[in-house]
Amino acid sequence: MLPPRQPGCSTLAPPSESDALKGRGRAKVALKPGHGPLDWHQLQQDKGMKGELVYGVGSPIPPFRMQPPLRVNKEILLANKDNFWCVINRKVYCIKAYLSFHPGGEVILKQCAGKDATVLFNKYHRWVNYEKLLETCFIGMYVGSADV
Numbered sequence: 001m002l003p004p005r006q007p008g009c010s011t012l013a014p015p016s017e018s019d020a021l022k023g024r025g026r027a028k029v030a031l032k033p034g035h036g037p038l039d040w041h042q043l044q045q046d047k048g049m050k051g052e053l054v055y056g057v058g059s060p061i062p063p064f065r066m067q068p069p070l071r072v073n074k075e076i077l078l079a080n081k082d083n084f085w086c087v088i089n090r091k092v093y094c095i096k097a098y099l100s101f102h103p104g105g106e107v108i109l110k111q112c113a114g115k116d117a118t119v120l121f122n123k124y125h126r127w128v129n130y131e132k133l134l135e136t137c138f139i140g141m142y143v144g145s146a147d148v
């Protein structure tokens, strides 16, 4: 009888997004070519700096440059669900551009649209520097009720 497969073993089949969704370990999914961390970094430097990685704002000034930051209430957050706005630690981000770059996969991230993703984010990887990773995707501060 074959020994049980161990995490980290190179003979393991690539983990699926459904495994991650079901909370079976810290499953990373295969990203499309050109969607690695360095590609994301480059995109932030190019399009992101020009404010082209945010959807639903309609302002010539990139929101992440605005001082004071925009204030987003529950209605505005929900109105931008299709733009994949979500909240992490009271900060609102447009994660639409990041979806296909997320090492945990698109499926798991899409469920955060229009919601406060803080608990899920901390559950999977509280050490990830989201403020840096999503720097140019920052919309503003969430000032609405906590029930999102």
Ligand code: HEM
Binding pocket: 020, 025, 026, 027, 028, 029, 088, 095, 102, 103, 104, 105, 108, 109, 112, 117, 120, 121, 124, 125, 128, 129, 130, 133, 134
């Ligand atoms: C929106 C902000 C988010 C960012 C910037 C982000 C970023 C990342 C990064 C950088 C990794 C790789 C971590 C590593 O290698 O240690 C990762 C992995 C992962 N993420 Fe996220 N993530 C976000 C939100 C979420 C949310 C809300 C969930 C759950 C619903 C999630 C689930 C996962 C999973 C399952 C993995 C793969 C396993 C792991 O490495 O922990 N992520 N994410």
